[in-house]
Amino acid sequence: MADITRGGQFLVKETPCENIFTPEDFSEEQVMMRDAVKEFVDKEIWANKVRFEQKDYAFTEEVMRKAGEMGFLSVAVPAEYGGMGMGFVDTCLVCDYISGATGSFSTAFGAHTGIGTMPITLYGTDEQKKKYVPKLASGEWFGAYCLTEPGAGSDANSGKTKAELTADGKHYKITGQKMWISNAGFCSLFIVFARIEDDKNITGFIVENDPNNGISLGEEEHKLGIRSSSTRQVFFNETLVPVENMLAGRGEGFKIAMNALNVGRIKLAAACLDAQRRLANNAVGYANERFQFNVPIASFGAIRQKLANMATSAFAGESATYRAAFDIQNRIAIRESEGASHQEAELKGVEEFAIECSILKVAVSEDAQNCADEGIQVYGGMGFSEDTPMESAWRDARIARIYEGTNEINRMLSVGMLIKKAMKGHVDLITPAMKVQEELMGIPSFDTPDYSELFSEEKELIGKLKKAFLMVAGAAVQKYGPDLEKHQQLLMAASDMLIEIYMAESTVLRVEKMAKKNGADSCKEQIAMAQLYLYNAVDTVYTKGKEGIISFAEGDEQRMMLMGLRRFTKYTNMPNVVALRETIAEKLIAANGYCF
Structure with a gap:
């Protein structure tokens, strides 16, 4: 088994691309499961989208029963209680692809398989599990x-x-x-x-x-x-x-409620992924078919920018979600190999990566909302009509930023949990934070680095973004100590830095793994997406870092930290973002949909 980081360690430990799991690594069995779920969604849900929008609750129940008959409700349930007993990645995969067509079904599915069933499988006695779980797994009960x-x-x-x-x-x-x-x-x-x-x-x-x-x-x-x-x-x-x-x-x-939320958060991120793919598909298709000024609107740069951004956020969300799901799955396997029951191993495995679960919940739910918003804009006036899929997608996406803990709560949790892990010695933040302080006092190197390898500058830049976070968070902890939790705006700024680091790194590692396997020429559009995501992440880290520093530092300390922030967010070779978006959009338009 590959050496995997503990939860939160991505911030202080470099992860080789070979150690992460990506959608390109799906097994033959996982591809078959994905395709079966997609076929079910197209036939039973997408084709009946109007019925869901008309508040047909009985139909939601009917389709849920069909999902039970297909085995989709039992993926995460152990075999001894009537389930399929599949791994955590498989659980996220089904949650991902079954959720793309409508938020109504996605919510019913998630509430049942997650918080409706999981507390019994993870906390129930054997008698409770034997009595209730098989009925829940089959869809006989909800x-x-x-x-x-x-x-x-x-x-x-x-x-x-x-x-x-x-x-x-x-x-x-x-x-x-x-x-x-x-x-x-x-x-x-x-x-x-x-x-x-x-x-x-x-x-x-x-x-x-x-x-x-x-x-x-x-x-x-x-x-x-x-x-x-x-x-x-x-x-x-x-x-x-x-x-x-x-x-x-x-x-x-x-305790049950909090641990159920940890699992729910990563599953919610997964449940926002196929929605983005389908939105991107529809937006690209419409942009190719809609003519204005005698040309398809897909030929306009303003539209191409939107399409590229929609695809990039979907790709980044996939990259980070499956990375974390695999880390959790590995941690569960390690716990089981050490003699823990599956019940205990899953609880501890997910709890280990609670920081990443909160990061994903925030990032992917907000990307889904932005994706739907841009989808409406691509459709123009038609996007505001109930006759197109964009209008309902925009409304459905809004709840994802509220349930499983609001995004504000999750932002503060991600940083708070990281600091607690540091205090317990699970993640060593103090040593790298002290090195960052020393680096700030030192003279920066003026040597020209060698960036001949793919992503060498991008990975160095991600390392510098981590230093920026350590600088801001370290100084904030020093200043406020345990009272830091009272400074919510500062915590949220630090969290946005943390989120962008994890999402950008996950995307770069995924594409680096692809390029090493198949060659850079085979994935030039994915390389462009990784570079585009990182470019935007750097902007966010700088903006939020500055906001955080100004909120608590003054005088020479503030000036020194702002200089450090500029150093840590500085490119040697600034990418041409317009060209990156054009590369991505060209591929989407030629494929007439999301093709990554």
């Missing part, structure tokens, strides 16, 4: 997840729903209100979080959906997007739950 309350959103542990032990000690009576519950209209069981007495932390329960047991539903919510994803309030009125249906231990609900 699951929903009841965490959010009117007064408890991002502060998930502040829920007021109560669980009271009955006098005979055989049941808990659950009373409370939950809101924004996906799949509520057709689910068979809920994962419910409630507080026992005055416990500090909430507790998880498996609650079967029985309207005769004090469970009632609000009306379907009227939402901006994901229109046929069933979303309702759920009310519990002294609902009796057997004590053996407690999930994990008393007071462990908050």
Whole structure:
């Protein structure tokens, strides 16, 4: 097994391109699975897109059952509980390709296979898993997840729903209100979080959906997007739950919720990928067919720029998501080889890469929204019409920046978790941060570097971007210590630096691996995408780094850090970004769609 970095170590450890997994590395079995999912989506979902937009909740349930019959709901479920027991990469692959056609189905699928099923497979007793998981894996039953309350959103542990032990000690009576519950209209069981007495932390329960047991539903919510994803309030009125249906231990609900979110974040990133590919496909096709001034609008530079940017963000999202998924899969395998149960290995494997999961959730959800926005613009007035796929895609994309933890929360989490890992000694940030300080005090080299190898300058530049982050984050930690978490705008600026470093590096490593295998001439458009993404990343790192430095440093310290930031974001050979976009757009237009 290749030597893999621990979570967050990408910042301080150089990763050889051979060590990362890319979509070009899909096995024959994975390609067959991908093609089967795509065929299902085209036939059952894309062809019926209008029905989803018309709030046909029964149809969403019907297609979910068909997905169950195809085995798509059981990919991540261990074989002993009726699942396919496939690896983490396979799980992300199915989540990726099944989510491209409509956010309504994507949300129903994600809520069921993720937060509806996964808490039982990861935290349930063997009896609980045998009783419930096979039904969930087959699509006989559907699951929903009841965490959010009117007064408890991002502060998930502040829920007021109560669980009271009955006098005979055989049941808990659950009373409370939950809101924004996906799949509520057709689910068979809920994962419910409630507080026992005055416990500090909430507790998880498996609650079967029985309207005769004090469970009632609000009306379907009227939402901006994901229109046929069933979303309702759920009310519990002294609902009796057997004590053996407690999930994990008393007071462990908050831990369950947080770990479920880690998995949900990388899966959400995966669920935004095929949406971008399909948006790019539609935009390119329309640009080739739409004539203005006697020529297709695909011949106009302003349109070509948009097409190139849409494809580049999709390609970068793929690169980073599958890189992290493979790292998680490897970490799970390492844990299992050391004697851990699959249950424990998966929990710890995902938790190890929680930083990357948050990075991906933010980056890919925002790229999906931008992709849909540019898609509307390519279509012009037609893009605003419900008759085209862009309008619903734009509305559906908006929720991705909110659920699984808002992007603001995830930005702050990514930096906060990195600092905690450093404090625990899991990632050595102090040594490289001190070297950066020494470098700032030293005289810069004026030697002309040798950039004869492909990506030699790009990889050196990524190394310098890492120094820029270490400089800003290191100085901020020194200044504020544990109070850093109160400086949210500074944390978000640092997070944007971190995000761009991971995404840019993942893209460059993917293309370097392709070029080493097949030659640079075979992937000149992918090289252009990697260079274009990095160019934009450098701009973001400089802008956000400057914002961060100015917020806490003054006088000579500020001047020195700003000089360092300029040094760390400086190209020796600035790429011609217009030419890069033209290279990418030319390939897209000739192929009449996303072809990478």
